[in-house]
Amino acid sequence: QSTFPSSTMNPLESNRKKIDSLDQQLIELLGQRELIVKEIGIYKAKNHIPPLQAARFQQVLDRNIAAGKKHDLSPDFVTEVFNAIHKESLRKEEEIKSGHSG
Numbered sequence: 527q528s529t530f531p532s533s534t535m536n537p538l539e540s541n542r543k544k545i546d547s548l549d550q551q552l553i554e555l556l557g558q559r560e561l562i563v564k565e566i567g568i569y570k571a572k573n574h575i576p577p578l579q580a581a582r583f584q585q586v587l588d589r590n591i592a593a594g595k596k597h598d599l600s601p602d603f604v605t606e607v608f609n610a611i612h613k614e615s616l617r618k619e620e621e622i623k624s625g626h627s628g
């Protein structure tokens with residue numbers, strides 16, 4: 527096994543640090559996104575607009591599949607991620623609509 531200067535981390539350790547930092551950013555961004563979804567949910571509930579907007583979600587999906595390709599992310603992967611995000615958005619908006627959002 528190769529050794530590294532004691533002052534520096536080995537590549538596994540340093541790359542895991544990078545992943546931890548990126549994961550933290552992902553969670554923060556998802557939290558920010560869901561806060562906006564909440565605002566939209568409140569607006570929709572007040573104005574009798576249904577949570578599910580299929581055409582809008584298709585646009586979101588298409589745009590992110592295209593963006594993902596530039597970062598070597600497969601369309602299947604981007605679709606799975608955004609379907610999961612969308613499912614959570616709808617759960618939140620339905621919760622707000624039913625008046626059980628606190």
Ligand SMILES: C=C(O[C@@H]1C=C(C(=O)O)C=C[C@H]1O)C(=O)O
Pocket residue numbers: 563566577578579580582583586611612615616619
């Ligand atoms: C946030 C909205 O509500 C839903 C959630 C969406 C999303 O998470 O991107 C998109 C469309 C809607 O099904 C919206 O209508 O914009």
